[in-house]
Amino acid sequence: MEEDISELLELIHPGETKLIDGLENLVLTWKFLPVSAPNPKNVRIMYRLLKLRELDSPKASLCLVHGFAEHSGRMINLAIFFALEGFEVHMVDLRSYGHSGGARGGHNLLEFQDDIQQMLKQVRPNLPCFLWGHSMGGLLVTTVALNNPQLNFSGVIICAPLYKSSSAELSQVKELVMTNIHDAVEEMVYNSYIAPSCLSKDDLYVRSVINDKKMMPLFGPGLGSSLLLHMKWVMINSRKLIHPVIFYHGDADTLTYLNATEEVYNKCSSNDKTLRKLKGVYHEPHHDLERKEFMMDALNWINAHIGSKNFGNVTGFKIGLPGFPKKSNTWKYGFIGFVVIYLIIAWRVKVRLSPLKLMSLFRYLSKLLWPLALILG
Structure with a gap:
């Protein structure tokens, strides 16, 4: 089914629809995708595809993964920018977020990896494919790339990744409780204490965040323990990252840590890696005042990596973390x-x-x- 692109864009950047030429040439469709078994509660994830209406041969596929508490609709301006440049843009609401099913804040990153797998199955195998993740999405994208070196990504874009965070600093006692007894208190939710004002310097955008009823800045103990485990695992195993990769991080980001991104960048084994430190930029470069320059830089990097390498099929997709501890009593x-x-x-x-x-x-x-x-x- 089709969705109103202008309406989505106006919700996050009021007045911007008038500044974009060719918006009427785009088509945004959506549908629900099933998730892998076991799925006792019949959870489905919302999938969106944005592309030029009359374009038969797109340049490449671009798969966007949103961050914690968000949904894919909040990346619509980024999707529009690349769709107008001839890309097919794929997006999902990770389960428990946006329009997707699942208990709010009640799922974990292992399940989110499956959501990314379902999105990648929608990609044309005969096109180059780029995987883009922001914040928690950056952590997820890194995990997928580490677990699946066989996937033929033309490039991975990691923006303000959640490798370490001021909102994830827990005392040893709280971490012990969260990682050991989360099954017994799975109905509980916690406040992430994320201040919308730390996301962008654009006041109108910050106001849209506060007014967005689909934003869910709460998490259950299962999601919290999963985040902690993934962050630690990625920091240890980042040397295994071999895909072409570019990292973006604003030096004014107070939510996730630039020094952690620098550490992963320095450790990863990719022969084609780049780190962009964005001066004065907050946590969400694609929504900050410098967003046009940021998106143009990302476009230039992606265009330089399109080549002739096609993605192929999603075969042997691995979910999980090597050494992921089994539940023990x-x-x-x-x-x-x-x-x-x-x-x-x-x-x-x-x-x-x-x-x-x-x-x-x-x-x-x-x-x-x-x-x-x-x-x-």
Whole structure:
């Protein structure tokens, strides 16, 4: 089904539709895609395709992956820019975001990787393909590229990636709780404390973020623990990144860390890698005041990498992280065993000692309960 492009663009950048020539030549269609089994709740993801209406032979495919709390509609200005340049632009709302199904904030990055796989299956195999991710999408795109060196991407564009974040700095106690007991408290949601004003210097855009009812800056403990694990894994394994890649990061970004992007850039093994530090730019370069210059630079890099390499089919797509820990109940059984032993000792002492000695020993043994205090934090 077709969707109103002007309406989407006006929601994020009011008045910009009047400044773009050829908008009427574009067509935006959408549909729902199934996700891979097991899928007991029949979750489906919303997929969008934007292209020139009368263009039979696009230059290449461009697949966009949005960030945390967002949806694909917030990347429509970026999609329009490239569609007018002759690209087919593919987008999805990751499950639990935008128009896609799933509990809000209740899914994880392993499931999001499958959403990217479903989007890549819509790409024409006889076209060059570029994969673009922003923020959490940048973390996801990096993970997909690391897991799938066999995929024939002509280039990977990683923008303000969520490798480390001021919003993901947790105490050891909170991290322990989130990574070990998230199954027991999966219905809980947490505030990410992301300030819309840190996204862009464009005041009208910031206002649109606040008014967007589909923006969901909350996350469950499962998503939180998945983010932490992916961030750590990417920082360790970034040397395995071999695709042609360009990193963009604003030096005024206070949400994700430029030094983490520099670290991944320095470690990755790609023979064709570039890092662009954007002076004075906030977290979302495609929505900041310098967005035209930013998009033109990205276009130039992509045009230089189109070549004759076609994407082919999505075969052998790997989801997950090498060494991704399996769920274990060892810590639970250990804690229960500790409590049982403690109670046995306390009972035997109560039988043999006087009340005065008993109280002294209880005070001593109570100090052994520090694991419980640590877990409950």
